[in-house]
Amino acid sequence: MDDRQKKVLLRVRGLKKWFPIHRGITSRVAGYVKAVDDVSYDVYQGETLGLVGESGCGKTTLARTSLRLLEPTAGEIQFDGQDFRALGRRELRQARKNMQIVFQDPFGSLHPKMKIGRIIEEPLIISGVKDKAARRKRVEELIVRAGLKTEHLDRYPHEFSGGQRQRVVIARALATNPKLIICDEPVSALDVSVRSQILNLLEELQESLGLTYLFISHDLSVVEHICDRVAVMYLGQMVELGTREQIYGGMLHPYTKALLSAIPLAGGEKRERIALEGDIPSPAKPPEGCRFHTRCPYVAEVCKTVPPFEDAGEGHRVACHRWRELAGTK
Amino acid sequence: MIKKLASCWRRYSQVILGGGLFLLIVLMAVFAPLIATHDPGAYAMREALQEPGPAHLCGTDAFGRDVFSRIVYGARISLTIALAVLVVCGALGTVLGLLSGYYRWAEATIMRLMDGLMAFPSILLALVILTVFGSGIQNIILALSISYLPRVVRTIRGAVISVKEYEHVEAARAMGASDARIIFKYILPLCVSPLIIRLTLIMALTVLSESSLTFLGVGLSPEIPSWGNILSEGRQYITTSPYLITLPGLAIVLAVLSLNTLGDGLRDLLDPRLK
Numbered sequence: 036m037d038d039r040q041k042k043v044l045l046r047v048r049g050l051k052k053w054f055p056i057h058r059g060i061t062s063r064v065a066g067y068v069k070a071v072d073d074v075s076y077d078v079y080q081g082e083t084l085g086l087v088g089e090s091g092c093g094k095t096t097l098a099r100t101s102l103r104l105l106e107p108t109a110g111e112i113q114f115d116g117q118d119f120r121a122l123g124r125r126e127l128r129q130a131r132k133n134m135q136i137v138f139q140d141p142f143g144s145l146h147p148k149m150k151i152g153r154i155i156e157e158p159l160i161i162s163g164v165k166d167k168a169a170r171r172k173r174v175e176e177l178i179v180r181a182g183l184k185t186e187h188l189d190r191y192p193h194e195f196s197g198g199q200r201q202r203v204v205i206a207r208a209l210a211t212n213p214k215l216i217i218c219d220e221p222v223s224a225l226d227v228s229v230r231s232q233i234l235n236l237l238e239e240l241q242e243s244l245g246l247t248y249l250f251i252s253h254d255l256s257v258v259e260h261i262c263d264r265v266a267v268m269y270l271g272q273m274v275e276l277g278t279r280e281q282i283y284g285g286m287l288h289p290y291t292k293a294l295l296s297a298i299p300l301a302g303g304e305k306r307e308r309i310a311l312e313g314d315i316p317s318p319a320k321p322p323e324g325c326r327f328h329t330r331c332p333y334v335a336e337v338c339k340t341v342p343p344f345e346d347a348g349e350g351h352r353v354a355c356h357r358w359r360e361l362a363g364t365k
Numbered sequence: 366m367i368k369k370l371a372s373c374w375r376r377y378s379q380v381i382l383g384g385g386l387f388l389l390i391v392l393m394a395v396f397a398p399l400i401a402t403h404d405p406g407a408y409a410m411r412e413a414l415q416e417p418g419p420a421h422l423c424g425t426d427a428f429g430r431d432v433f434s435r436i437v438y439g440a441r442i443s444l445t446i447a448l449a450v451l452v453v454c455g456a457l458g459t460v461l462g463l464l465s466g467y468y469r470w471a472e473a474t475i476m477r478l479m480d481g482l483m484a485f486p487s488i489l490l491a492l493v494i495l496t497v498f499g500s501g502i503q504n505i506i507l508a509l510s511i512s513y514l515p516r517v518v519r520t521i522r523g524a525v526i527s528v529k530e531y532e533h534v535e536a537a538r539a540m541g542a543s544d545a546r547i548i549f550k551y552i553l554p555l556c557v558s559p560l561i562i563r564l565t566l567i568m569a570l571t572v573l574s575e576s577s578l579t580f581l582g583v584g585l586s587p588e589i590p591s592w593g594n595i596l597s598e599g600r601q602y603i604t605t606s607p608y609l610i611t612l613p614g615l616a617i618v619l620a621v622l623s624l625n626t627l628g629d630g631l632r633d634l635l636d637p638r639l640k
């Protein structure tokens with residue numbers, strides 16, 4: 036598909052989310068955790084965009100800020116052609132039926148005192164479906180679609196395993212026919228044995244319902260499976276964005292290379308292992324210039340300045356001064 | 366079948382026992398004229414300080430009044446006060462606690478006010494209020510409600526602040542739920558257990574404080590047979606006629622115990638994980 040034919044569902048430009056750090060008895064603002072710092076990306080209709088990066092790099096914050104579950108510090112958001120930041124509180128609540136989240140922790144994201152049926156019904160009630168019988172019918176359809184049975188509807192969340200709960204979360208997310216579903220590490224909290232079941236379910240649903248996913252994971256091998264395009268984040272910024280082939284076949288950023296070198300290739304052969312030095316710097320005090328330069332094995336003088344997030348051809352974007360020189364070194 | 370009955374009993378026993386006992390006390394209060402054997406206010410100096418026996422089930426006090434009848438009638442006063450304080454504190458405390466836990470703008474004002482009230486020991490606060498407004502049942506209810514309110518507000522607020530961070534609340538926000546829906550459907554149900562525990566405790570404290578206030582001379586006038594009054598009058602005779610303390614004390618203990626058991630049982634019943 037050509038970029039120009041694709042419809043942009045979510046367009047984010049220059050998004051920032053800075054959390055103030057309060058200090059002392061006067062709780063004056065001593066600085067900011069720059070959890071998301073100037074990130075721009077698009078999510079196309081019908082695709083799965085993967086978002087990867089180490090834990091704490093700002094993936095969850097980016098997702099929540101993109102949906103205005105957290106109010107952005109700066110930036111533009113367009114959802115389905117509409118200026119999303121211009122919406123008032125009431126309009127925003129109404130718009131929420133078009134975007135849903137599958138959370139990481141299936142134990143925390145279900146109301147412990149609500150029955151499963153009610154949990155799945157809630158988004159329908161909130162979005163204004165008045166007809167009770169119609170809601171019930173939809174709930175039954177959804178639970179079956181998510182791979183559970185209608186008799187499960189009268190039970191409470193604590194009676195289910197993690198995998199089953201995540202199915203309930205998925206059924207709930209589907210209830211209002213959302214245009215975009217954010218999956219925030221939907222399988223990281225699950226047993227390894229049920230992970231693939233949930234991933235398969237998500238893929239099946241995407242195929243049959245034409246869903247669009249923003250799929251967050253710290254695990255590149257999961258993302259390789261399910262995503263059409265992949266964005267790599269480091270310390271609140273995107274460092275590389277490309278199609279699955281561009282990233283897994285010809286990644287350009289040293290950080291992506293380091294992440295990928297940790298997972299074995301399909302044939303079992305090993306990639307050259309790139310070990311990163313040092314710890315992740317604090318997002319409250321990110322390094323000047325390229326944020327990765329303190330840990331990059333290819334650091335040079337030029338890296339003390341901020342690299343542009345430039346197009347390396349065919350929509351493959353990378354934020355590295357030296358990607359051209361390094362392109363040969365896989 | 367038997368197994369089912371047994372599990373049923375285990376589930377409801379606390380509610381049945383606690384609720385049953387409390388119901389008995391309430392019935393005693395409601396039907397006091399039928400149950401009491403004597404007029405609780407009738408003096409009979411010649412029969413003063415008689416030990417419990419067939420004529421006077423719980424004996425008589427220094428004025429010859431029948432202690433059993435006074436305890437029965439006392440349930441009316443003490444329970445009315447305790448229930449009224451419970452309702453006022455419960456309703457007002459829940460609303461203020463929810464507001465101050467959920468909205469930052471409400472937090473500063475409400476909590477400053479509550480901290481101000483908390484700065485006094487609650488009995489002292491009630492004492493001051495009663496001195497200013499005069500005694501009487503209504504003012505006792507007012508005074509005790511005001512002095513216990515901050516504890517309820519704090520309990521609820523603390524629960525709200527932790528529940529607010531749960532992911533199911535975030536999920537509700539992501540669904541587009543209104544603040545009211547989030548507060549009442551997603552947060553409040555998870556604050557019920559601490560609320561019940563706090564309120565049963567306050568009810569018990571109310572029964573006790575009412576007697577302290579009476580002892581301090583700002584509570585009910587001595588003719589009114591509240592449990593506190595009976596107790597404080599009996600204190601002078603603690604060595605010679607201990608039943609004047611133990612029997613009304615027993616009434617208070619049973620009332621408090623029944624409430625606590627009921628509270629515990631309700632809390633467990635409301636928790637679907639314990640089914």
Ligand SMILES: Nc1ncnc2c1ncn2[C@@H]1O[C@H](COP(=O)(O)OP(=O)(O)O)[C@@H](O)[C@H]1O
Binds near residue numbers: 068088089097318
């Ligand atoms: N509400 C918050 N207040 C302050 N700092 C936060 C808050 N939420 C997240 N952060 C910080 O922002 C950074 C990114 O967090 P997060 O988005 O959860 O990362 P990820 O999902 O990639 O693991 C972390 O350093 C985290 O400590």
Ligand SMILES: [Mg+2]
Binds near residue numbers: 094095096
């Ligand atoms: Mg996260």
